[in-house]
Amino acid sequence: MSTLKVTNVAGLTGSSTNLEQGLAKTWINFDGSATGTVRDSFNHSSIDDNGVGRYDLHATNAFSNDDYVPQVTIGFVSDTGRYGEVTNFRSTSEVEVGARNSGGSSVDNDGVHVAIFGDLA
């Protein structure tokens, strides 16, 4: 196997871009209900259940700072409106995400999708 190491990649006629900064450094698809089953993930080592509708996600390889960008989308449940959130707690290797109903209360959700963009350490 060969490894190509470059900073920028460009089309033959297009402008170049920093490939590393534009890619997701972690992503995870998990069941946030009672089971907490991870369907698939990348660069996540574990999940902590912080109570109803709150989850700590641990990165295998940490970020260089806590200025990364987490994106959260959750599944729809017909009886209530719900939305994903990023809470105020984060570190270079851990971030808390959650799900809330239309009334603002935390609720478990069986389809939680998270992708994080930023710089790894």
Place this chain on the structure above:
Amino acid sequence: MTLKVDEIQNTSGGPVTLTSQEAAKSWINYTSAGGTNTTRDSLNISSLTDHATGNHSANFSNNFANVGYVNIGSVNELDNTNNTSVFFMEGGNLTFANSHTTSYNRITPQSGTSKYDCIGVYSLNIGDLA
């Protein structure tokens, strides 16, 4: 240093492995205003299916290998009268049993559980292609 190429493959002709990072495998920007879905731009999306108001499927050109891929999205509301526009997944990945490797559903509700078409729907998918 800048490498200029049109396509990169691994030594077997498949996708390359990007160390400690992954690229989006599909994304789309479309409007559903007025009940008509119009794609502004997209990657690896062959078509949109309109199931009902605020409920659309995006069909992949190249399918995912499994249903564990991630679907992230956001929306622009139709006007400024509703302030709770959010992007949901329905059917496509809500439960493992209902997931699809060929497409996913999304809905764009506003004001609680009511569904609305929006002027802008933006989503991306990350995972392993088949």
